[in-house]
Amino acid sequence: MEDRGSGPELILVFSGKRKSGKDFITDLIQNRLGSEVCCILRLSGPLKQQYAQEHNLDLDQLLGPGPYKELYRADMIRWGENRRNQDSGFFCRLATSGDQKPVWVVSDARRLSDLQWFRSEFPRQTRCVRVQCSEETRVQRGWSFTPGVDDAESECGLDSGVEFDWIITNEADAPSLDEQLQPILKAAQEAASLVRADP
Ligand SMILES: Nc1ncnc2c1ncn2[C@@H]1O[C@H](COP(=O)(O)OP(=O)(O)OP(=O)(O)O)[C@@H](O)[C@H]1O
Numbered sequence: 781m782e783d784r785g786s787g788p789e790l791i792l793v794f795s796g797k798r799k800s801g802k803d804f805i806t807d808l809i810q811n812r813l814g815s816e817v818c819c820i821l822r823l824s825g826p827l828k829q830q831y832a833q834e835h836n837l838d839l840d841q842l843l844g845p846g847p848y849k850e851l852y853r854a855d856m857i858r859w860g861e862n863r864r865n866q867d868s869g870f871f872c873r874l875a876t877s878g879d880q881k882p883v884w885v886v887s888d889a890r891r892l893s894d895l896q897w898f899r900s901e902f903p904r905q906t907r908c909v910r911v912q913c914s915e916e917t918r919v920q921r922g923w924s925f926t927p928g929v930d931d932a933e934s935e936c937g938l939d940s941g942v943e944f945d946w947i948i949t950n951e952a953d954a955p956s957l958d959e960q961l962q963p964i965l966k967a968a969q970e971a972a973s974l975v976r977a978d979p
């Protein structure tokens with residue numbers, strides 16, 4: 781039998797446009813699975829931490845869903861891309877260092893290099909999930925088109941060329957999230973039970 785070691789048994793790598801609901805859905809998954817089983821990892825976490833420190837900004841607001849982070853988004857993208865150009869796995873490595881939970885939920889993949897990093901480091905465990913909704917719904921959630929952001933790699937890098945394992949439609953008139961998330965939660969529960977059976 782394969783040695784499972786102490787790494788993750790399943791990694792759900794989420795992507796989706798701004799205000800599609802990635803954080804909302806990944807929080808819901810963690811609530812359903814429990815924080816003993818599942819951790820949420822944000823690739824933007826270490827980026828925002830370092831950026832906030834260098835620019836003397838409010839990290840909690842940069843991490844939250846409000847309008848504050850949008851003031852800095854274009855510059856954070858540029859700042860992060862400088863780092864990524866030197867080392868494309870830089871933020872993936874920082875975000876994943878040291879977590880021992882059986883299920884990792886990565887809430888914010890944005891670039892093919894992010895998916896490639898997980899697929900190459902964790903080929904057996906990685907699954908890709910897309911969150912989608914209409915532009916109208918995103919506008920209702922506070923989105924407006926920003927040139928240099930919404931037409932750049934940060935938002936468009938995974939628009940094509942990716943085979944997603946699951947696609948979730950986060951709209952009022954779509955099937956309920958509970959229904960759509962069922963196969964994902966089932967896979968996560970199976971992964972967690974493998975770890976329990978093989979400590
Ligand atoms: N199904 C839903 N029901 C109610 N509110 C929702 C739903 N999905 C998302 N929202 C709300 O819409 C807003 C944007 O969602 P969220 O922050 O999860 O999007 P995101 O894709 O993570 O955006 P960003 O890329 O800007 O971080 C939040 O205030 C969130 O609570």
Ligand SMILES: C[C@@](O)(CCOP(=O)(O)O)CC(=O)O
Nearest residue numbers: 824827856857860888890934
């Ligand atoms: C700067 C950046 O990490 C911001 C992500 O913010 P959020 O996931 O939308 O809260 C986007 C990027 O890395 O391109």
